[in-house]
Structure formats: C-alpha cells, structure tokens
Amino acid sequence: MKIAVLPGDGIGTEIVAEAVKVLKVLDLKFELETAPVGGAAYEASGHPLPEATLKLAQAADAVLFGAVGDWKYDKLERALRPEQAILGLRKHLGLFANFRPAICYEQLTHASSLKPELVAGLDILIIRELTGDIYFGQPRGRRTAADGHFPGSEEAFDTMRYSRPEIERIAHVAFQAARKRNKRVTSVDKANVLETFQFWKDVVTEVHAQYPDVELDHMYVDNAAMQLVKAPKRFDVVVTGNMFGDILSDEAAMLTGSIGMLPSASLDKNNKGLYEPSHGSAPDIAGKGVANPLATILSAAMMLKFSLSQPEAAARIEAAVGAVLSQGLRTADIWSEGTQKVGTREMGDAVVAAI
Amino acid sequence: MKIAVLPGDGIGTEIVAEAVKVLKVLDLKFELETAPVGGAAYEASGHPLPEATLKLAQAADAVLFGAVGDWKYDKLERALRPEQAILGLRKHLGLFANFRPAICYEQLTHASSLKPELVAGLDILIIRELTGDIYFGQPRGRRTAADGHFPGSEEAFDTMRYSRPEIERIAHVAFQAARKRNKRVTSVDKANVLETFQFWKDVVTEVHAQYPDVELDHMYVDNAAMQLVKAPKRFDVVVTGNMFGDILSDEAAMLTGSIGMLPSASLDKNNKGLYEPSHGSAPDIAGKGVANPLATILSAAMMLKFSLSQPEAAARIEAAVGAVLSQGLRTADIWSEGTQKVGTREMGDAVVAAI
Numbered sequence: 001m002k003i004a005v006l007p008g009d010g011i012g013t014e015i016v017a018e019a020v021k022v023l024k025v026l027d028l029k030f031e032l033e034t035a036p037v038g039g040a041a042y043e044a045s046g047h048p049l050p051e052a053t054l055k056l057a058q059a060a061d062a063v064l065f066g067a068v069g070d071w072k073y074d075k076l077e078r079a080l081r082p083e084q085a086i087l088g089l090r091k092h093l094g095l096f097a098n099f100r101p102a103i104c105y106e107q108l109t110h111a112s113s114l115k116p117e118l119v120a121g122l123d124i125l126i127i128r129e130l131t132g133d134i135y136f137g138q139p140r141g142r143r144t145a146a147d148g149h150f151p152g153s154e155e156a157f158d159t160m161r162y163s164r165p166e167i168e169r170i171a172h173v174a175f176q177a178a179r180k181r182n183k184r185v186t187s188v189d190k191a192n193v194l195e196t197f198q199f200w201k202d203v204v205t206e207v208h209a210q211y212p213d214v215e216l217d218h219m220y221v222d223n224a225a226m227q228l229v230k231a232p233k234r235f236d237v238v239v240t241g242n243m244f245g246d247i248l249s250d251e252a253a254m255l256t257g258s259i260g261m262l263p264s265a266s267l268d269k270n271n272k273g274l275y276e277p278s279h280g281s282a283p284d285i286a287g288k289g290v291a292n293p294l295a296t297i298l299s300a301a302m303m304l305k306f307s308l309s310q311p312e313a314a315a316r317i318e319a320a321v322g323a324v325l326s327q328g329l330r331t332a333d334i335w336s337e338g339t340q341k342v343g344t345r346e347m348g349d350a351v352v353a354a355i
Numbered sequence: 356m357k358i359a360v361l362p363g364d365g366i367g368t369e370i371v372a373e374a375v376k377v378l379k380v381l382d383l384k385f386e387l388e389t390a391p392v393g394g395a396a397y398e399a400s401g402h403p404l405p406e407a408t409l410k411l412a413q414a415a416d417a418v419l420f421g422a423v424g425d426w427k428y429d430k431l432e433r434a435l436r437p438e439q440a441i442l443g444l445r446k447h448l449g450l451f452a453n454f455r456p457a458i459c460y461e462q463l464t465h466a467s468s469l470k471p472e473l474v475a476g477l478d479i480l481i482i483r484e485l486t487g488d489i490y491f492g493q494p495r496g497r498r499t500a501a502d503g504h505f506p507g508s509e510e511a512f513d514t515m516r517y518s519r520p521e522i523e524r525i526a527h528v529a530f531q532a533a534r535k536r537n538k539r540v541t542s543v544d545k546a547n548v549l550e551t552f553q554f555w556k557d558v559v560t561e562v563h564a565q566y567p568d569v570e571l572d573h574m575y576v577d578n579a580a581m582q583l584v585k586a587p588k589r590f591d592v593v594v595t596g597n598m599f600g601d602i603l604s605d606e607a608a609m610l611t612g613s614i615g616m617l618p619s620a621s622l623d624k625n626n627k628g629l630y631e632p633s634h635g636s637a638p639d640i641a642g643k644g645v646a647n648p649l650a651t652i653l654s655a656a657m658m659l660k661f662s663l664s665q666p667e668a669a670a671r672i673e674a675a676v677g678a679v680l681s682q683g684l685r686t687a688d689i690w691s692e693g694t695q696k697v698g699t700r701e702m703g704d705a706v707v708a709a710i
C-alpha cells in the first residue's frame with residue numbers, strides 16, 4: 001500500500017511530520033512518498049499541483065494532506081494560487097464525498113464559544129458534496145451583461161449545477177453513514193429560491209425511499225446556519241452541496257471549540273481518499289512549532305479506517321489521542337488554565353508514546 | 356405620506372397590528388393602507404403577490420411587512436409559494452440594499468447561545484445585496500447535461516452573476532453606513548473559487564478608494580461563518596452578496612440571542628424601503644398571541660428614520676422599547692427567570708404606554 005504525503009504550506013509541514021511519525025510507529029506495511037503541493041510546489045516548479053504530484057496522488061491508495069495557502073500568493077492569477085491544488089486534486093481524483101465530523105471533545109468543552117450545555121457531547125457529521133455545484137460548473141467568467149439590471153455593463157458570472165447521479169451518489173453516502181450513527185439525515189438546500197436545490201431536494205427524497213430505517217428532514221441553508229448556533233445537538237448527519245457545505249462545515253467546526261482537533265476525509269466512489277485537517281495553513285504561526293498536530297494525526301486514523309482497511313490501527317491512534325488529552329497535554333490553541341502547554345513535536349511524541 | 360401595510364402569514368398579522376398601533380399613537384400625518392400578501396393573498400386571490408398589492412407597494416412611500424410562509428404551501432408550484440411575494444417585491448421595487456443589524460440587547464445577553472462576554476455589547480450591521488446574485492440570475496432551470504461528470508443525465512442549474520454597477524452601488528451604501536459607525540467594512544466573498552466574487556472583491560476595492568477614512572478588509576465566506584461564531588465583535592459593517600448575505604445575516608441574528616428583537620430594512624436607490632422583522636412567520640405559534648412584536652415595532656422605527664424623514668419619532672419608539680425591556684416585560688421567546696412574561700398585545704400596549 002502506498003500513501004502520498006502532501007504537506008503543503010504554512011503549518012502543513014510541521015503537522016504532517018507528526019502524523020507521519022505516528023503512522024510509522026504502527027509498524028504496518030506501507031510506503032510513504034512525499035511531494036510538494038500548493039505554494040510550496042509553485043515556488044519549486046511554477047505550479048501549485050505539479051504533474052508529478054498529481055500522478056503520485058493518482059497512483060497512491062490514499063493521500064495524507066496538510067494545508068495550502070498563504071497571503072503572499074494573493075496577487076497571483078487564480079490558476080496558480082495554492083487553493084487550486086486542492087480543487088484540482090478533488091476534481092482529478094473524483095473525491096466527491098467530503099466527511100467533516102464536528103465533535104466537541106469532552107476535555108475541550110470550555111473552549112467553545114457556545115455555552116457548555118449546548119455543545120457538551122456534540123457529535124455531528126457534515127457530508128459535503130465536493131466535485132459539483134458552483135465550484136466547477138461551466139460556463140463562468142466575465143462578459144458584457146446582455147440583460148439584467150444594467151444591460152451593457154461589465155459582469156462576472158458562475159454556473160451552479162447538479163445532475164441526478166451526482167445527487168444520488170452523495171445521498172446514498174449520507175444515508176449509509178447515518179445507518180452507522182443515529183439514523184437521522186438533514187438535507188440542507190435552498191429549494192425556495194434555486195432550481196438546483198429544488199432538484200437536490202427532490203432527488204434526495206427519492207433516494208430516501210431505499211432507506212426507510214433512516215429519518216430524513218429538509219432544512220433551508222439560512223435556517224441551518226441558525227440552528228447550528230441555537231441547538232447543534234439536534235443534528236446527526238447533515239448532507240448538502242459543495243458551496244453550502246463549505247460554509248456550514250466551517251461554522252459547525254468552529255462551534256465545537258475543537259477545530260484544531262477535527263479531521264476530514266474526501267472520498268471517491270471506491271473509498272480511496274484524501275485526508276486533511278479541517279483547519280487551514282495558518283501562515284501566522286508557521287515554523288514556530290506551536291501548531292496542533294492532532295487534527296492531522298486523527299486524519300491519518302480516518303485514512304487507515306476508510307481507505308486502508310486497518311480499523312484496529314485507527315482505533316489505536318484515536319485511543320492514544322484520547323490518552324494525551326486526558327494527561328492534560330495541550331497545544332496553545334486548546335490550552336486552558338490547569339493544563340500543560342506543549343509544542344507540535346511534543347504533542348506528536350506524546351501520541352507516539354501513548355501508542 | 357402613505358404606508359403600505361402587508362401583514363402576510365403566520366404571526367405576521369399579530370405583530371404588524373402592534374406596530375400599527377404604535378405608529379398611530381405618534382400622531383404623525385400618514386395614511387396606512389393594508390393589503391394581503393404571501394399565503395394569505397394566495398388564499399384570497401390565487402397569487403402570493405396580487406397586482407393590487409404590488410401597485411399599492413409601488414405607490415406608497417414605504418412598506419411595513421410582517422412575514423410570509425407556511426408549510427402548508429410547500430406542495431404548490433414555486434411561482435405560487437408565499438416566498439415569491441417577498442422576492443417579487445424586492446425585484447419590482449428595486450430594493451437592492453438590505454440592512455440587517457445584529458445587536459445584542461443588554462437585557463438579553465443571557466439568551467444568546469454564545470458565552471456572554473462574546474456577545475455583550477455586540478452591534479454589527481450586515482448589508483446584503485438583495486436584487487442580484489444567484490437569486491435572480493438567468494438562465495436557470497432543468498435540462499439534459501451536455502458535459503460535466505454525467506453527460507446525458509438530467510440536471511438542474513442556476514446562474515450567479517453581478518454586474519459592476521450592482522456591486523458599486525451596494526459598496527457605496529456600505530462605506531457610507533460605516534462612516535456613521537466605526538468606519539470599518541468587511542467585504543465577504545469567495546474570490547478563491549468564484550469568478551463572480553473575484554469581480555465583487557475587485558470592484559469593492561476600487562470603490563473603497565473614494566472612502567480613505569473607512570477601513571476595508573476582505574474575508575472568505577467560510578471564514579466569515581467561523582469568525583461570527585468565534586469573535587463576532589470584531590465586525591462593524593459586513594457587506595456581501597445576496598446568497599452569502601442570506602446565510603450570514605441569519606447566523607449573526609441568531610448569535611445575538613435577540614432575534615425576536617431585530618428589525619430589517621430593504622431600500623431602493625431613493626431610500627424608499629420595505630421594513631420587516633428579521634425572523635420568519637413562525638406558523639407553529641401563529642394565532643396564539645405569544646409572538647414578540649418588538650422586531651416589527653423596531654422595523655417601523657427604522658421606516659420612520661430611513662424612508663419617512665421622521666428621526667425623532669423613530670427615537671421615541673426606540674426609547675419606548677428600551678423602557679419596556681427595563682420594566683422587565685418579556686414575550687416567551689426572550690423570557691427568563693425573574694422577568695414578567697407577557698403576550699403580543701400586552702407588549703404592544705406597553706410600548707404605546709411608554710411613548
């Protein structure tokens with residue numbers, strides 16, 4: 001088995017190094033191969049997703065990804081910016097199902113912006129469609145407006161779209177995931193305004209007929225953004241499109257207070273996947289050795305479970321992470337009075353020791 | 356001066372009645388004319404925005420709106436659903452600038468999901484563009500996919516678009532509003548993915564050159580959804596498009612804990628406007644006399660200030676609302692131990708008495 005390791009930019013290198021350390025101590029048979037991606041790849045070879053990196057990712061059984069992006073690339077034309085690497089990987093690898101758990105770790109309840117009683121024990125799973133919607137829809141660009149409020153003026157435009165099979169496959173993923181949890185799916189749409197999401201709602205409802213044991217409800221995206229703040233525990237699995245999922249999964253992650261702890265998986269139809277922390281590249285703290293490696297370490301655990309058929313090894317990592325939290329070790333982002341502040345390396349070492 | 360009064364559905368009738376009571380006691384010279392809208396209009400005449408209602412709204416100097424919508428209309432074809440009334444009014448009246456204040460009332464700090472220190476004193480203004488974006492962009496509909504992941508399959512699509520003058524005029528509104536506040540504007544976009552919002556960012560930046568005394572920063576919508584939860588007080592004025600504004604303004608309103616208190620204004624280029632509470636029609640509590648009329652009463656105050664050049668009358672209403680809160684009167688949605696629970700009518704009467 002081969003794992004492509006793409007550390008990327010900012011804190012990416014530091015946190016991925018710790019996850020690799022953890023993977024190595026498990027003594028499983030796999031090969032790790034590292035390649036540059038994002039701004040780092042642009043610096044090295046003029047493109048955020050070099051051919052060689054893409055080939056490696058395609059050939060591998062799974063991809064462990066750090067983070068990409070830095071303000072210093074803001075002035076580059078869009079096609080060369082670091083974010084294009086992650087969009088390109090999703091597209092070329094067909095990673096249409098994004099799993100974004102939003103879990104509030106018991107030891108970190110106090111770190112949430114929300115009152116503890118609203119988030120204690122929170123465990124929701126946001127499933128975001130990742131290769132369709134307005135992210136990839138054509139046509140898009142700039143032109144002279146032919147109609148609208150100001151015909152003749154310059155305008156920019158994008159196309160939102162979903163086809164029936166795209167909605168069907170993500171709906172199946174959501175219902176199947178719910179079966180392993182509390183058997184409730186909330187499909188988030190904007191059917192009252194958008195043709196795309198009226199269709200989304202219709203198709204999800206049709207697919208639901210095959211899952212009579214799972215409860216389905218529909219919620220408008222604006223209401224979902226409110227309910228996440230008001231009563232996040234009312235959700236179990238949330239399934240939605242690429243654009244709404246981008247917004248809601250970040251909102252939900254931040255609510256938990258545990259964002260430095262949250263892994264994510266982006267899967268193709270054969271459960272090959274790309275695994276990355278839910279947080280970003282944090283260029284402001286890069287190189288300082290203070291970033292929290294736990295989201296990346298837990299992403300490696302997800303990888304073992306979802307793509308590499310090693311559920312026991314995954315469980316060992318998860319237990320070790322639980323143990324270091326219980327020992328009171330905390331990186332700066334999750335530190336509070338009475339716990340012990342540690343750096344990126346020490347945290348990784350502690351997980352290794354706990355394994 | 357003429358005010359069109361459109362109570363609508365659900366709790367709309369009850370809360371608008373209280374706002375009308377308050378307006379009448381001010382003894383100003385204006386005429387009030389009521390017309391049906393939303394589900395109520397559909398029942399009466401087969402259309403959610405009857406010609407007569409639209410004509411009245413067009414002829415009036417301002418519109419006082421309650422709320423529209425009820426689950427029972429979910430099965431109607433989209434063009435006949437209650438929400439089409441509000442979309443139609445925005446479009447036909449050219450109400451492109453939506454003001455959504457998110458204020459945490461001192462007396463209600465405890466009602467927020469967020470920890471009190473994060474919301475105490477919160478006062479942000481979300482300015483949402485309201486007649487462009489993917490809400491009204493053509494073409495839209497269903498068709499057979501010509502390309503994409505599943506060519507030949509059924510798909511639905513919508514068009515996101517913004518023209519330069521549309522972005523310019525809302526940017527001017529935001530910068531001018533910021534001048535009367537803390538002189539900071541955050542423009543929310545998704546320039547890293549969408550052509551429309553790269554253009555948005557570019558044009559907002561250009562318009563900013565005319566407002567050197569106002570600070571401008573740019574934030575991606577996913578990050579904005581997180582920062583609202585993490586540190587809402589970092590914002591002053593937030594300006595964004597129709598779709599992102601729909602989501603973020605509801606998220607922000609819910610964060611305050613004061614959603615039953617929050618008014619909104621939707622203005623055209625001459626400051627003619629439609630005024631409505633930020634909350635919805637709440638069919639579950641309609642007719643029970645328990646809804647909070649204060650958001651609607653405060654919307655009437657906004658109307659006096661923005662569209663009817665009666666700032667003193669507006670201030671009298673706002674002071675009266677402050678007074679009833681200080682007296683400890685609360686409708687069920689904002690009630691807490693130690694305060695006095697009152698119904699919709701009693702709350703309206705108390706405001707009238709305080710004036």
Ligand SMILES: CC(C)[C@H](C(=O)O)[C@@H](O)C(=O)O
Nearest residue numbers: 083084086087246547548577
């Ligand atoms: C970097 C950006 C293109 C990306 C997205 O919008 O999908 C990011 O926000 C994410 O959620 O992974």
Ligand SMILES: CC(C)[C@H](C(=O)O)[C@@H](O)C(=O)O
Nearest residue numbers: 192193222438439441442601
């Ligand atoms: C009812 C609906 C069409 C509307 C919108 O999406 O604009 C509502 O959510 C709002 O924010 O006023």
